[in-house]
Amino acid sequence: MRAATWNPAGPQVLEADGIRVAFGARQVLANIYLRVQTGQIVGLLGRNGSGKSVLLQTIFGARAVADASVRVNGLRVVPAFHRPGLVNYLPQEPLLPPSLPLRQAARLLGVDLEKATASFPALRAQFDCRAGELSGGSARLLQTLLLLHADTAFSLFDEPFSGVMPVHVETLADEMQRLKQRKGLLITDHRYAEVLPLCDVVYLLHRGRLLKLEGDVREELRDYGYLAH
Numbered sequence: 001m002r003a004a005t006w007n008p009a010g011p012q013v014l015e016a017d018g019i020r021v022a023f024g025a026r027q028v029l030a031n032i033y034l035r036v037q038t039g040q041i042v043g044l045l046g047r048n049g050s051g052k053s054v055l056l057q058t059i060f061g062a063r064a065v066a067d068a069s070v071r072v073n074g075l076r077v078v079p080a081f082h083r084p085g086l087v088n089y090l091p092q093e094p095l096l097p098p099s100l101p102l103r104q105a106a107r108l109l110g111v112d113l114e115k116a117t118a119s120f121p122a123l124r125a126q127f128d129c130r131a132g133e134l135s136g137g138s139a140r141l142l143q144t145l146l147l148l149h150a151d152t153a154f155s156l157f158d159e160p161f162s163g164v165m166p167v168h169v170e171t172l173a174d175e176m177q178r179l180k181q182r183k184g185l186l187i188t189d190h191r192y193a194e195v196l197p198l199c200d201v202v203y204l205l206h207r208g209r210l211l212k213l214e215g216d217v218r219e220e221l222r223d224y225g226y227l228a229h
């Protein structure tokens with residue numbers, strides 16, 4: 001195996017392939033190939049239980065999967081989280097320990113809290129809170145903003161809009177568009193109406209296969225049973 005000498009300068013292409021995951025007899029992921037590059041927002045959609053979280057965990061390296069290949073610019077990076085500055089990941093569960101003060105969380109991630117939340121003045125009143133003192137929606141928004149502003153080439157977001165109020169979802173989507181200029185984002189979220197216009201590429205995870213949607217995306221989502229109408 002070639003030792004990876006990852007060079008963080010210039011455009012980056014993250015590729016995951018050969019990913020197969022089964023739980024008992026159930027094959028959740030069957031030979032997945034996914035690609036994200038810096039400057040792109042990639043959407044990952046799929047019905048409940050289709051394996052989106054398992055795929056993000058695998059790419060990040062939080063789930064060890066035999067033979068999984070995750071590469072950046074062709075160099076193997078498994079587990080990806082071992083490489084400083086490569087990738088961060090917002091899991092579906094809360095990221096921050098409840099007792100951690102927000103200012104300290106921002107410091108640990110190397111993020112300027114004021115800058116990261118500049119488009120959300122309502123969050124300023126929470127700066128002296130601990131993570132566990134925030135409402136569900138505010139916690140989700142803050143965690144997403146911290147990871148978005150952290151200096152990594154890629155961010156993987158599992159349901160970043162979950163519980164976030166509509167006015168903040170719109171601003172957060174704008175913030176993602178702005179920041180994709182310096183990183184690649186992989187987002188899974190059932191708020192498809194907000195996700196679709198944001199994305200440069202949309203994948204649908206369906207029966208263990210990852211399908212790249214390239215035609216009329218809404219029609220394809222209906223055909224695969226993700227949308228009703």
Ligand SMILES: Nc1ncnc2c1ncn2[C@@H]1O[C@H](COP(=O)(O)OP(=O)(O)OP(=O)(O)O)[C@@H](O)[C@H]1O
Pocket residue numbers: 023028046047048049050051052053054055
């Ligand atoms: N540790 C585990 N043991 C057994 N089955 C698991 C385990 N983790 C996940 N699964 C199963 O794998 C499948 C995919 O789960 P996953 O959480 O990735 O789905 P998802 O697409 O993210 O769903 P949702 O949209 O509901 O969040 C589900 O059927 C789930 O029950």
